[in-house]
Amino acid sequence: SQQGEEDPQALSIQEGENATMNCSYKTSINNLQWYRQNSGRGLVHLILIRSNEREKHSGRLRVTLDTSKKSSSLLITASRAADTASYFCATDATGGFKTIFGAGTRLFVKA
Amino acid sequence: DGGITQSPKYLFRKEGQNVTLSCEQNLNHDAMYWYRQDPGQGLRLIYYSQIVNDFQKGDIAEGYSVSREKKESFPLTVTSAQKNPTAFYLCASSPHRDSNQPQHFGDGTRLSIL
Numbered sequence: 001s002q003q004g005e006e007d008p009q010a011l012s013i014q015e016g017e018n019a020t021m022n023c024s025y026k027t028s029i030n031n032l033q034w035y036r037q038n039s040g041r042g043l044v045h046l047i048l049i050r051s052n053e054r055e056k057h058s059g060r061l062r063v064t065l066d067t068s069k070k071s072s073s074l075l076i077t078a079s080r081a082a083d084t085a086s087y088f089c090a091t092d093a094t095g096g097f098k099t100i101f102g103a104g105t106r107l108f109v110k111a
Numbered sequence: 112d113g114g115i116t117q118s119p120k121y122l123f124r125k126e127g128q129n130v131t132l133s134c135e136q137n138l139n140h141d142a143m144y145w146y147r148q149d150p151g152q153g154l155r156l157i158y159y160s161q162i163v164n165d166f167q168k169g170d171i172a173e174g175y176s177v178s179r180e181k182k183e184s185f186p187l188t189v190t191s192a193q194k195n196p197t198a199f200y201l202c203a204s205s206p207h208r209d210s211n212q213p214q215h216f217g218d219g220t221r222l223s224i225l
Contacts, residue, residue: 030211042115042201042216043154050211088153092211097161098169099214101146101154 004032004089004102012108019076021105023089024069032065032072033090037104043088046074081111113138117202117217123225124189124196132187132220134202141207143185144214147171148199157200160185189222197223 007022023032031050035043049056049065049072056063062075076083086104115136124130136143142161146154156169160179174193179185185204189196200220205212 033213040219040221042117042218043203043214044216045213048211048213098156098159103151103153106151 004091004100006087006089006102006105008105009103010106010108012110013079015079015081015109015111017079019079019083019107019109021074021087021107023072023074023102025072025089025091026070029067029091031092032063033099034061034063034072034074035088035090035101037086037088039085046087076107079107079109081109083107084109115202115204115215115217117200117220119220120218122220122222124222125225127191129188129190130222132189132200132202132222134185134187134217135183136185136204136215137183138204138206138215139182140204140215141182142205142212143179144203144205145169145175145177145185145187146201146203148201148219154201157187 004023004025013019031048033048034046036046037043047058047063049063060077065072086106088101088104090099090101092099118133144159145157148154155171157175158169158177160166163182166177166179176188202217203214205214
């Protein structure tokens with residue numbers, strides 16, 4: 001079945017550096033979403049990019065979408081220790097209702 | 112503030128026991144979802160409801176049951192038929208039946224076996 005798969009599984013960086021996470025998926029989508037999850041908490045929606053969009057920004061977040069490669073990337077600029085969390089991509093199949101979540105990238109930002 | 116409330120935060124189940132996880136939202140959302148999350152993994156859909164008095168099985172519905180008698184509430188029962196229930200359970204909602212909507216999540220219930 002369709003699934004977003006994040007890469008890398010884990011990422012450790014210094015505060016102030018940029019963090020890039022990638023997501024690949026298998027079938028056509030209506031949109032792709034990125035979520036954040038702090039340890040032991042629920043997911044928080046970060047950004048949604050539609051299939052006809054190529055790039056979207058929100059604060060320190062930049063998301064790109066390449067539908068020809070079926071991939072997306074999430075860039076967090078000037079990372080902070082508070083950015084330490086797991087980040088998930090989620091996709092919807094065209095014509096479907098369900099949202100499919102990947103396994104996530106665990107980001108650790110060292111102060 | 113509007114949001115989703117899950118209770119309890121921690122729950123322990125004995126062998127052969129059914130337990131019910133509560134999920135309440137005051138966002139006036141039509142659609143609600145239950146997910147299961149195992150350590151280091153993504154979310155797997157258990158059940159979802161697009162409107163009151165209607166719900167559908169997700170990818171891992173066996174051993175679980177739900178009801179949607181009120182718009183605000185979508186309780187999940189983990190039955191004794193679910194042989195490996197230890198996991199983190201997340202409830203979510205979205206405004207409309209259209210899947211192209213960001214989902215709002217509660218803070219989860221962690222279920223363990225005694």
